[in-house]
Amino acid sequence: MAAPTYTLPPLPYAYNALEPVISQQIMELHHKKHHQTYVNNLNQALSSQAKALQANDVPQLISIQQKIKFNGGGHINHSLFWKNLTPPGSAESNIDTAPTLKQAIINRWGSEKNFTDAFNAALLGIQGSGWGWLVSNGPNGKLDITTTKDQDPVTAPDVPIFGVDMWEHAYYLQYQNDKGSYVNGIWKVINWTVAENRYKNGVEGSAIMKAAI
Numbered sequence: 001m002a003a004p005t006y007t008l009p010p011l012p013y014a015y016n017a018l019e020p021v022i023s024q025q026i027m028e029l030h031h032k033k034h035h036q037t038y039v040n041n042l043n044q045a046l047s048s049q050a051k052a053l054q055a056n057d058v059p060q061l062i063s064i065q066q067k068i069k070f071n072g073g074g075h076i077n078h079s080l081f082w083k084n085l086t087p088p089g090s091a092e093s094n095i096d097t098a099p100t101l102k103q104a105i106i107n108r109w110g111s112e113k114n115f116t117d118a119f120n121a122a123l124l125g126i127q128g129s130g131w132g133w134l135v136s137n138g139p140n141g142k143l144d145i146t147t148t149k150d151q152d153p154v155t156a157p158d159v160p161i162f163g164v165d166m167w168e169h170a171y172y173l174q175y176q177n178d179k180g181s182y183v184n185g186i187w188k189v190i191n192w193t194v195a196e197n198r199y200k201n202g203v204e205g206s207a208i209m210k211a212a213i
C-alpha cells in the first residue's frame, strides 16, 4: 500500500493579517518554511515506512517511528494553530463569540483573567521548545491547561481547543528574548469561534490528517 502524501494547508488569512501581534516575516517563514519542512519530512518518513513494511524490515520500522512522531506532530500542531488564530480586532477574536466555552472557563477558573494568568504561566514555564494548550476531556468536557514538548501533539481523550506555539521560531524575530510580550499579545489573535466549535463538537485534528491525503 502506498504511503499517504500530505500537503501544506493554506493559511486561512493573509501573511500580514496577524500584525502587529505576529509579523508578516514570521508568518511567512513559519508557514512556508517550518511547517512545509514538517510536511516534507513526514511524507519522506511515511514512504520509508511503507518500504520497510513491505520488506519486513523491523529494525528500520522502529528507527522511523520518532521521525513520524516529530514531523507528524509538527504538521498536526501547526495546522491546528493557524486555524485557532485570527486577525486582531476581528469578530472571532472576541471571547463573546464563544459563550459556551467562556462559561466553562469561568466555571473552571473563576474568571477569564484567572484563566489567562494560568495559561500565561504555563506558556512561560515551558523549558525549551513546546506548545501550550487549552484542552477539554472530550467534547463539552472538563477543561485543563497542558503543555507538550517539542512537537508532541495533544492525544485522546483530550481535545485541543487552541494551542500556542512556544518554539523560538514563533516569536524570536519580532520579540527576541521578550517571550512575555508574545504571550500577552497572543490573546488578541485567538480565534474564539474556532475554539467554541472545537469545545462543543470535538476537534478537526484527525480530520486534518485525513483531509490532507
Ligand SMILES: [Fe+2]
Pocket: 030, 034, 078, 165, 167, 169, 170
Ligand atoms: Fe512552529
